[in-house]
Amino acid sequence: MDIDGPLERPDIKILGNTLLSQVSLHEKYGGVYPNLAKREHxxxxxxxxxxxxxxxxxxxxxxxxDN
Known part of the structure; x- marks a missing residue:
């Protein structure tokens, strides 16, 4: 699952942000393989x-x- 896009509010500080991509797992199938995606999620x-x-x-x- 990849989610990306800006949502900006100067009064909010992002404290944690991690990413895990499954693209390499699905490349050999030529696209998302649903059962594999479900298991990996x-x-x-x-x-x-x-x-x-x-x-x-x-x-x-x-x-x-720091404050």
Whole structure:
């Protein structure tokens, strides 16, 4: 799943942003292979969420201690 596009508000600070692409997995099929995509999402989304939350908490702590 790739989501991209700007949503800008100067009063909001992005604390965590991670990306995991499945493009290389689907290249040999010439496009998205739905069953593979489903399995990979089920496997990778919890990991990606954990990484993003960890990054956000680290950045939030840095912002808090810097002020």
């Amino acid at each position: 089920e496997k990778n989304l919890p990991i990606l969420l954990e990484q993003t939350l960890s990054e956000a908490l680290t950045n939030d702590r840095q912002l808090t201690t």
